[in-house]
Amino acid sequence: MHETKTYRFPIGPAHPAMANFGIDIEIEGEKVINAKSDPGYLHRGFEKLMEYRTYLQNTILVGRVCVFEPFSYELAYNIAVDKIAGLDVPERGSYIRVMMSELMRISSHLVWMSKMCRATGLDTVLKLAITYRDYILELFEESTGGRVYPVYIRPGGVRWDLPDRFNEHLEKALKKLEDGLLKIDGLMFKNDIFISRTRNVGILKKNTAIKLGATGPVLKACGFKYDIRKDNPYEVYKELDFDVPVYNGCDSYSRSLVRRNEIEESIKIIRQLVKNMPSGNHINKISPFASLPQGEVYSRIEGARGEIGFHIISTGSDMPYRVKIRSPSFTHFIPVLEDILTGSQIADVPVIYWSLDPCADMDR
Amino acid sequence: MFLTGVLKGIQVTIENLFKRALTIRYPHQKIEAAERFRGEHSFDISKCKSCGLCERICPSRAIEMIEIKGKKYPKIDMGKCSFCGLCTEICPFGALKLTKNFSLASGNKKDFIKKPRKLKK
Numbered sequence: 001m002h003e004t005k006t007y008r009f010p011i012g013p014a015h016p017a018m019a020n021f022g023i024d025i026e027i028e029g030e031k032v033i034n035a036k037s038d039p040g041y042l043h044r045g046f047e048k049l050m051e052y053r054t055y056l057q058n059t060i061l062v063g064r065v066c067v068f069e070p071f072s073y074e075l076a077y078n079i080a081v082d083k084i085a086g087l088d089v090p091e092r093g094s095y096i097r098v099m100m101s102e103l104m105r106i107s108s109h110l111v112w113m114s115k116m117c118r119a120t121g122l123d124t125v126l127k128l129a130i131t132y133r134d135y136i137l138e139l140f141e142e143s144t145g146g147r148v149y150p151v152y153i154r155p156g157g158v159r160w161d162l163p164d165r166f167n168e169h170l171e172k173a174l175k176k177l178e179d180g181l182l183k184i185d186g187l188m189f190k191n192d193i194f195i196s197r198t199r200n201v202g203i204l205k206k207n208t209a210i211k212l213g214a215t216g217p218v219l220k221a222c223g224f225k226y227d228i229r230k231d232n233p234y235e236v237y238k239e240l241d242f243d244v245p246v247y248n249g250c251d252s253y254s255r256s257l258v259r260r261n262e263i264e265e266s267i268k269i270i271r272q273l274v275k276n277m278p279s280g281n282h283i284n285k286i287s288p289f290a291s292l293p294q295g296e297v298y299s300r301i302e303g304a305r306g307e308i309g310f311h312i313i314s315t316g317s318d319m320p321y322r323v324k325i326r327s328p329s330f331t332h333f334i335p336v337l338e339d340i341l342t343g344s345q346i347a348d349v350p351v352i353y354w355s356l357d358p359c360a361d362m363d364r
Numbered sequence: 365m366f367l368t369g370v371l372k373g374i375q376v377t378i379e380n381l382f383k384r385a386l387t388i389r390y391p392h393q394k395i396e397a398a399e400r401f402r403g404e405h406s407f408d409i410s411k412c413k414s415c416g417l418c419e420r421i422c423p424s425r426a427i428e429m430i431e432i433k434g435k436k437y438p439k440i441d442m443g444k445c446s447f448c449g450l451c452t453e454i455c456p457f458g459a460l461k462l463t464k465n466f467s468l469a470s471g472n473k474k475d476f477i478k479k480p481r482k483l484k485k
Contacts, residue, residue, distance in 0.1 A: 053423055056421075056450070057421070057423035057450070058423075060423045060424075060446060060448040060450065061423065122373070124373050124376055124377060128376075131386060134386075141397070141398045141400075141401060142398045142399075142400070143400070144400065145398065145400035145401050145402040145449065145462075146402060146447070149446075151448050151449070160400070163399070163400070183376065186372050187372055187373060187376060191369040191372065191373075192366050192368065192369045193366050193369040193370075194369070196366075288421055288450075288454060289420070
């Protein structure tokens with residue numbers, strides 16, 4: 001008689017607990033003995049598309065790499081273009097860029113919160129977090145005209161100046177967010193159910209994290225104080241005062257706490273930006289069909305999920321010769337996820353999966 | 365051990381039970397879109413000088429210049445348009461603009477291709 005000890009089955013890509021790619025796991029009883037990521041279902045060919053569009057047209061495209069944090073990709077791309085073109089960004093433009101990308105970080109972490117809670121079965125926070133995100137989306141609509149895809153950051157600055165009553169609305173939204181965070185704290189981060197589902201689950205060893213190229217909250221949860229905003233400051237981060245939350249747990253709970261505290265730090269940063277916002281010009285315009293000088297640059301920023309990088313090669317024409325996007329989810333969801341899942345329980349798979357915060361940027 | 369967690373959840377649920385709903389009854393009630401909202405195009409045919417810049421800048425290649433009485437005007441494919449607003453920004457005569465209209469759904473495929481005269485002024 002044929003006897004099998006292990007079973008292999010795919011989870012996702014069309015599965016309520018998964019994002020847009022699947023995992024093939026092999027189990028023995030309740031234990032996962034082998035896991036393999038199965039990406040490629042959301043490949044849209046951004047890098048190739050960008051070779052056939054001018055530098056300005058590409059600003060519309062880059063935000064679409066990741067639905068939850070388009071500003072981070074717009075910022076990274078435009079920093080690279082500014083470097084090639086040798087453009088100086090006016091101080092006000094730089095302040096607005098940073099303010100918007102910090103708002104995007106909060107909004108992205110709130111989406112993660114709701115999904116993490118769905119994985120652990122806390123449906124109340126699922127709805128609460130999405131509600132609080134809407135206050136930020138309203139700010140985006142007011143200042144940029146788009147709720148989800150703002151298309152706001154341009155080579156040389158930002159597209160428009162802030163609207164008249166923006167600061168008033170921003171302060172209102174931030175207050176609501178702070179109240180909301182306290183409410184979510186009680187329901188999620190101090191909740192025994194959440195703690196028991198995430199503590200000591202999905203441990204990523206410190207050496208492995210470095211070896212496999214983890215960045216962002218995943219690395220900060222392993223005890224490494226590595227943040228590009230501090231270590232290699234871009235825009236106006238040098239002048240800002242904020243902390244980098246670091247935890248030593250290496251587990252899903254630490255990763256959750258890092259993200260929760262990053263929201264608080266982002267609120268702190270936004271308050272400083274509003275206080276010190278200079279007046280004046282917000283953009284140094286270039287022609288929409290401008291040919292940029294020859295060159296090769298790499299720009300990197302700290303996104304909500306980790307390091308986002310753009311490597312652009314220009315041969316002197318109005319379109320880039322080659323663009324390479326470095327996205328954090330790619331390293332988190334192929335080597336890191338496979339490493340963490342091996343040896344875990346099958347019931348913990350969704351928790352581990354969402355504790356890494358997946359996004360469409362892994363396929364690009 | 366888990367009882368406090370469950371009770372906290374129930375407490376929030378009961379608190380919210382008596383609060384005003386955040387959502388609205390959409391087709392009957394509407395929230396006014398923001399001033400900068402990017403919706404359907406409006407086109408003033410008398411201002412258009414047929415320069416073709418909108419066709420050149422469109423990143424989604426949704427705009428095509430078609431001939432009407434010897435002059436060329438933009439035809440917009442709403443199925444391709446990503447509502448970035450580059451065409452309105454580059455238009456030197458202010459002929460193309462984005463309105464606040466976001467309800468563009470239709471059961472007919474032809475409705476998405478807006479010929480110059482079909483676009484509202």
